[in-house]
Every structure is written in C-alpha cells, then in structure tokens.
Amino acid sequence: MTAPLVERVYREHRARMLAALVRVLGDFELAEDSLQDACATALRRWPDTVPDDPVAWLLTVARNRALDRLRRAKLVREREPVAEATMTDFEAESSLAEVGDERLSLIFTCCHPALAMEARVALTLQAVVGLTAGQIARAFLVAEATLAQRLVRAKRKIRDARISLDVPADHLLPERLAGVLAVVYLIFTQGYTAEHDDAGLRREAIRLGKLVATLMPDEPEATGLVALLLLHDSRSVTRHTADGDVVLLADQDRARWNRAEIAEGVRLLDRALRHGTPGPYQLQAAIAAQHARATGTADTDWAAIAGLYAELLAVSPSPVVALNHAVAVAMADGPAAGLELVERIEGIERYHLLHATRADLLHRLGRPGEAAAAYRRAHELAANPADRRFLAGRLTALDGS
Amino acid sequence: MRYMLLIYNCDPPGPGEPGFEEALARINAFAEECRRRNAMVAGSKIQDESTATTVQVRDGRALITDGPFVETHEHLGGYYILECDTLDEALELATSCPFAELGAIEVRPLFAVPGVDNTPSAAVAHE
Numbered sequence: 399m400t401a402p403l404v405e406r407v408y409r410e411h412r413a414r415m416l417a418a419l420v421r422v423l424g425d426f427e428l429a430e431d432s433l434q435d436a437c438a439t440a441l442r443r444w445p446d447t448v449p450d451d452p453v454a455w456l457l458t459v460a461r462n463r464a465l466d467r468l469r470r471a472k473l474v475r476e477r478e479p480v481a482e483a484t485m486t487d488f489e490a491e492s493s494l495a496e497v498g499d500e501r502l503s504l505i506f507t508c509c510h511p512a513l514a515m516e517a518r519v520a521l522t523l524q525a526v527v528g529l530t531a532g533q534i535a536r537a538f539l540v541a542e543a544t545l546a547q548r549l550v551r552a553k554r555k556i557r558d559a560r561i562s563l564d565v566p567a568d569h570l571l572p573e574r575l576a577g578v579l580a581v582v583y584l585i586f587t588q589g590y591t592a593e594h595d596d597a598g599l600r601r602e603a604i605r606l607g608k609l610v611a612t613l614m615p616d617e618p619e620a621t622g623l624v625a626l627l628l629l630h631d632s633r634s635v636t637r638h639t640a641d642g643d644v645v646l647l648a649d650q651d652r653a654r655w656n657r658a659e660i661a662e663g664v665r666l667l668d669r670a671l672r673h674g675t676p677g678p679y680q681l682q683a684a685i686a687a688q689h690a691r692a693t694g695t696a697d698t699d700w701a702a703i704a705g706l707y708a709e710l711l712a713v714s715p716s717p718v719v720a721l722n723h724a725v726a727v728a729m730a731d732g733p734a735a736g737l738e739l740v741e742r743i744e745g746i747e748r749y750h751l752l753h754a755t756r757a758d759l760l761h762r763l764g765r766p767g768e769a770a771a772a773y774r775r776a777h778e779l780a781a782n783p784a785d786r787r788f789l790a791g792r793l794t795a796l797d798g799s
Numbered sequence: 800m801r802y803m804l805l806i807y808n809c810d811p812p813g814p815g816e817p818g819f820e821e822a823l824a825r826i827n828a829f830a831e832e833c834r835r836r837n838a839m840v841a842g843s844k845i846q847d848e849s850t851a852t853t854v855q856v857r858d859g860r861a862l863i864t865d866g867p868f869v870e871t872h873e874h875l876g877g878y879y880i881l882e883c884d885t886l887d888e889a890l891e892l893a894t895s896c897p898f899a900e901l902g903a904i905e906v907r908p909l910f911a912v913p914g915v916d917n918t919p920s921a922a923v924a925h926e
Binding site for chain 1: 800884885886887888890891908910
C-alpha cells in the first residue's frame with residue numbers, strides 16, 4: 399500500500415513541492431535531494447501512520463532533511479539566515495493550500511535569461527515537467543552526461559549568482575514571459591521534426607503551456623501559444639509519409655487531422671483574441687485556424703491568411719514571415735503578386751524554402767527554365783534529407799513536363 | 800549579495816571631447832540611481848592595459864612583468880561593485896548603465912569566503 403501512495407503523492411505534487419522547497423531554500427540541488435530524502439522516509443514510516451496531509455508532511459520532513467544536510471556540510475553558520483527563514487516559513491504551513499502555488503516562480507526561474515537557452519529548456523523539462531535527465535537527453539539527441547552537466551551548472555548558477563526565485567516585476571514581465579513561451583515552443587518543435595517525431599514531448603509541451611496559461615489567465619499570448627501548439631499538433635500525423643518525406647499542407651489528408659485538438663485550439667484562440675492584443679502566437683494560431691477550418695486549399699480564405707501574415711510581419715518582422723506572407727498573397731492574388739514580394743525579401747538567401755517558393759511561383763507563371771534553376775539552388779541548400787528528396791522530386795517532375 | 804560589474808570595450812568621450820558633458824550627466828544619473836537603491840559600494844575607471852604590471856611569486860622570488868596577465872582583445876576599462884538582493888536587480892541596474900550601450904558589462908557575483916577577513920582600512924577612503 400505504502401509505495402504506491404508515496405509514488406502517487408510524489409507524482410501528482412512533485413512540481414509544487416519542489417517549487418516550494420526551491421523558493422525557501424534558494425537551492426535546486428538541495429531542494430531535490432531533501433525531497434528525495436523525505437520520500438525515502440515516507441516509504442519507511444507511512445506503513446505505521448499515514449499522515450492526514452501527505453504533502454505537508456513531506457515538505458516538513460524535506461525541510462528538516464535540508465537543514466541536516468546544511469549542518470553536515472558545515473555550512474550552517476554561513477547559511478543561518480536561510481535556515482531560519484525555512485523554519486518559520488514551514489512552521490506556519492499546515493497544508494499545501496497554504497504553501498501556495500510557487501510553480502509559476504519556478505517556471506520563471508528555470509527560463510531565466512541569465513541561463514543558456516539549452517539549460518533553460520533542460521531545467522524546465524526536469525524541474526517543472528518532471529522528465530529525467532536521460533529522457534531529456536534522448537529527446538534532444540545529446541549525451542546524457544552532457545545534459546546532466548548542463549543541469550548541474552544551471553542549478554549552481556541559480557544558487558551562487560542568486561538568480562531571482564520570484565515572478566518578475568510588472569515592468570519586466572512582458573519580456574520575461576516571452577522568454578518562458580519561447581522555451582515551451584522550443585520543446586514542442588523539438589518533438590515536431592521529421593527526424594524526431596515525438597508525440598510524448600509535444601504532449602508535455604502542450605501540458606506545460608496550459609500550466610503557464612492557467613497560472614497567467616490575463617496573458618493572452620500564453621493562451622495563444624497553447625492554441626498554436628494544439629493546431630500544429632492536430633496535423634502531426636499527416637505532415638510526413640511513413641518514410642519521413644514532407645507532405646505539403648495542400649496535399650495533407652485533412653480527414654486525418656485531429657478534430658478534437660482543432661476544436662480546443664480554436665476555442666482557446668477565441669478566448670485569447672477577446673483580450674484585443676494579438677501578439678505573434680495568437681496571430682500564428684489564427685493562421686493555423688484558418689487552415690484547419692478549410693476542407694482544402696481551394697476553399698481556404700487566403701486573403702484572410704495574407705492579412706494575418708501582414709499583421710504578424712508588423713508585430714514581429716522577419717524574412718521568414720515575409721516569405722510566408724508572400725506565399726499567402728500568391729494564393730490570394732496570383733503568383734505574380736507573390737513573386738514580386740519574394741524578390742524583395744532580404745537576409746535569407748541561403749534558406750532553401752526561399753528558393754523553393756520562387757521555383758514554385760516561377761513554374762506557375764510558365765517560366766520553367768528559371769523555376770528549374772531555383773529548384774536546383776533550393777536542393778543545394780536544403781540540409782534535411784526529407785526536404786532534399788522532396789525538392790529532387792519537384793525538379794524531376796519539372797524536367798518531365 | 801555583492802555583484803561586480805566589469806565594463807568592457809567601452810570608450811566614452813573624455814574631458815574636452817564632444818559629448819563629454821552629456822555622457823558625464825548620464826553616468827552620474829546612473830550612479831545616483833544606484834545610491835538611491837542603496838546599491839553603490841564602489842566604482843572606478845581602470846587605466847588602460849599599457850599601465851598594467853603583473854606580479855607572480857615563484858620559489859620566493861617576485862617576477863614582475865610589464866602588461867596585463869591575460870592578453871585579450873577585450874579591454875577592461877572600469878568596474879562597479881553593487882549590493883543587490885538578486886542577480887535580477889544587478890542585471891536591471893547594468894541594463895540601465897550607459898556603458899552597456901557602448902560596450903558590454905559582465906556581471907559577476909562576489910563571494911565572501913567564510914573566515915576570510917577583508918575589512919577595509921579605516922583611514923583609506925575607497926577610490
């Protein structure tokens with residue numbers, strides 16, 4: 399009976415317990431180790447008496463173990479203020495409800511800009527999501543020892559440089575929240591590539607995004623990001639063939655799109671848009687929702703999509719967004735209008751999709767020689783084998799016609 | 800906690816050069832903001848590398864050499880020591896420092912090793 403109970407309490411409340419301990423101890427490693435100690439103690443003691451509030455029990459024991467560890471490390475003199483604070487903070491608590499939800503602080507600390515991006519991602523996945531170092535290493539295709547080292551360094555920097563364990567002040571919040579959302583998005587996209595199609599990682603990213611959106615209900619971009627992830631995820635099974643070849647949006651089997659995810663994504667997007675402050679994630683989700691609504695390219699509202707890309711270009715200008723805008727304009731107003739925009743894009747001359755898009759538009763304008771040259775350039779630049787196969791196929795089709 | 804702000808590759812206009820008065824006003828406003836937050840411990844310009852001398856003692860003998868210990872292209876030109884509650888506060892102050900617009904500021908936490916006594920001499924004002 400005891401082992402499953404301890405395991406269940408740990409699984410369900412791990413992030414909240416860790417967040418509370420990190421907050422009072424100011425030290426990730428100490429918080430993790432003392433929480434492990436507390437669970438080990440629970441495995442021994444709970445057979446006799448199961449506490450009324452297992453979470454409060456675990457936190458109290460973890461606090462005591464942390465103090466023991468500090469004493470043993472002979473750091474108690476130096477750290478006395480921390481230890482004192484720990485005592486008073488916990489003695490006042492009788493239940494988890496009173497401990498409060500420190501998970502948001504934990505997320506902001508894990509995604510702190512003073513940490514390297516890969517460390518933010520790894521730490522968030524470990525501390526907030528609860529993946530092991532091994533699981534994270536496999537998802538990000540790095541050696542486990544490298545990943546473990548990255549985690550240790552990040553945790554020690556948080557302690558030694560005293561990185562804030564609080565939710566940032568209001569005037570810093572927009573930028574810091576954007577940083578948190580970027581980490582969530584990066585975790586999702588890591589599970590959304592041809593080489594690493596990882597539904598589990600995508601699910602965790604969506605769950606994490608939902609946690610942030612729930613904890614920050616007044617931030618429409620957080621909700622917008624969840625909508626975007628759900629809408630992307632709804633198409634995941636149709637994006638590649640069994641061999642890993644790219645299937646263009648136009649050729650995807652829309653019957654296989656996940657309708658439940660689309661419905662949830664659209665519902666969340668509508669909720670976010672009601673705030674009247676559409677940011678990059680909401681706009682990208684709105685574009686994805688337009689595609690999700692259509693039964694095929696023919697009845698897609700390309701003018702609406704071109705308008706959304708123009709808005710996106712205004713709030714977060716980038717040559718890649720400009721390229722997508724040009725594609726939508728080409729669909730709405732014809733290939734000549736699209737090509738005119740493509741020719742004006744600067745800064746992504748080595749991006750294979752720029753040349754693939756030019757090739758496609760030139761082909762549609764009846765300029766096969768130029769189209770073939772552009773496909774060849776795209777093929778030269780594409781790094782991903784699936785992209786290369788796709789472009790080679792296009793070139794062959796063009797030569798054959 | 801104390802943080803050291805190391806100011807790199809920053810060459811503000813000197814006295815008599817164009818823009819000096821404005822630069823002086825801005826840097827003093829930054830220092831005033833640090834004082835307002837009770838953060839300012841110390842700060843100074845460091846004379847350039849051509850004035851540096853490096854000392855090493857080996858087998859009881861002092862080896863004194865001309866120049867900085869680490870030869871880099873990066874020029875360390877000044878520092879502040881600030882008392883802040885968290886790194887975030889130090890980063891916020893560093894962000895508001897005009898030198899950050901000219902060069903780069905590296906923020907490093909200081910660490911008092913337990914038992915090591917570095918009490919400043921009473922008679923020496925900190926430069």
